[in-house]
Amino acid sequence: MTKTDQNQKIGVLLINLGTPDAPDTESVRRYLGEFLMDPYVLDMPWIFRALLVKGIILNTRPKKSAAAYQKVWTSRGSPLAFHTIDLASKVQETLGEKYVVKPVMRYGRPTVADALRSFQSEGIQSVVALPLYPQYASASSESSIQWVRSQAKKLSYPGELRFVGAFYRDEKFLDAFAERVRETRAEFSEDRVLFSFHGLPERAVKKLDKSGGQHCLAAENCCAVISDVNANCYRAQCYYTARKIAEKVGIAADRYQVTFQSRLGPTKWIQPYSDIVLTDLAQSGAAKKILMISPSFVADCLETLEEIAIRSKEDFIAAGGEDLKMVPSLNSNPTWVKCVADLVVNV
Numbered sequence: 001m002t003k004t005d006q007n008q009k010i011g012v013l014l015i016n017l018g019t020p021d022a023p024d025t026e027s028v029r030r031y032l033g034e035f036l037m038d039p040y041v042l043d044m045p046w047i048f049r050a051l052l053v054k055g056i057i058l059n060t061r062p063k064k065s066a067a068a069y070q071k072v073w074t075s076r077g078s079p080l081a082f083h084t085i086d087l088a089s090k091v092q093e094t095l096g097e098k099y100v101v102k103p104v105m106r107y108g109r110p111t112v113a114d115a116l117r118s119f120q121s122e123g124i125q126s127v128v129a130l131p132l133y134p135q136y137a138s139a140s141s142e143s144s145i146q147w148v149r150s151q152a153k154k155l156s157y158p159g160e161l162r163f164v165g166a167f168y169r170d171e172k173f174l175d176a177f178a179e180r181v182r183e184t185r186a187e188f189s190e191d192r193v194l195f196s197f198h199g200l201p202e203r204a205v206k207k208l209d210k211s212g213g214q215h216c217l218a219a220e221n222c223c224a225v226i227s228d229v230n231a232n233c234y235r236a237q238c239y240y241t242a243r244k245i246a247e248k249v250g251i252a253a254d255r256y257q258v259t260f261q262s263r264l265g266p267t268k269w270i271q272p273y274s275d276i277v278l279t280d281l282a283q284s285g286a287a288k289k290i291l292m293i294s295p296s297f298v299a300d301c302l303e304t305l306e307e308i309a310i311r312s313k314e315d316f317i318a319a320g321g322e323d324l325k326m327v328p329s330l331n332s333n334p335t336w337v338k339c340v341a342d343l344v345v346n347v
Contacts (some may be wrong), residue, residue, distance in 0.1 A: 018107030172339035
């Protein structure tokens with residue numbers, strides 16, 4: 001690297017999924033329209049996607065989702081938004097003046113395009129993009145990567161683009177979640193632990209099966225080991241994440257379970273489903289106090305704060321359970337901040 005290159009600033013995009021601008025029906029409708037019309041999210045021909053999204057979902061779901069957002073909205077706005085902003089600020093402090101760190105959203109604001117325009121105006125010729133999704137999935141990781149590429153091309157951005165891939169194996173990431181779990185368990189004694197990850201349709205997992213359909217979801221233990229065949233398998237990466245965090249905090253294998261939340265529509269999603277497992281545990285009396293951990297989310301958001309901490313807790317107690325505690329996400333945990341900074345520097 002030349003002396004000139006060493007003095008050049010590097011732009012950093014910390015990409016999270018997105019959030020509505022406000023917890024009202026119209027704002028949620030705009031956000032969901034952008035999100036669900038992404039072909040990486042709903043992988044069907046455009047006409048069928050448009051009929052489903054614009055003809056059905058956007059006429060029925062926004063009001064219900066807005067009510068859910070209202071339960072978690074704060075004086076600073078959306079938790080996902082301000083936690084991502086806080087993370088970017090602390091990563092900026094850690095990296096120093098050589099880097100210009102910007103929080104952006106795949107859907108909604110702040111936008112990738114605005115960040116790239118800012119980099120252009122500052123003469124920044126090198127950009128590192130870090131999608132904030134620990135486990136790889138086309139609907140999140142790949143969509144964000146391709147969106148950055150498309151926006152850079154549209155703006156004729158002349159700089160170099162580098163991307164940080166899935167980081168579920170990163171020790172600092174795992175340590176940061178282990179710290180959160182220890183903090184929560186110091187004040188809460190559970191009967192059972194559920195690692196609840198965001199779900200995906202089964203077809204999304206099978207698409208990346210390098211064995212031609214012979215491995216992924218073909219056996220009960222298909223995700224027990226990650227190999228060349230299932231290297232990009234989201235479900236296998238989730239099981240790895242849970243296993244390593246459990247080992248770090250001393251949760252025995254027979255005391256925890258991996259489950260999947262947030263499924264949408266009639267399509268078959270990867271199992272087991274978090275809500276069904278919770279109901280079964282409560283009704284059978286197998287567990288009265290549940291600790292929930294969601295390591296597919298690095299910032300607290302609707303899925304952790306409303307779906308798990310509020311709604312799942314209510315449903316679990318209604319089914320016969322006594323208590324449910326959600327482990328806070330990483331947000332701007334110092335170990336997580338250091339992890340992100342290292343990922344950026346070492347890409």
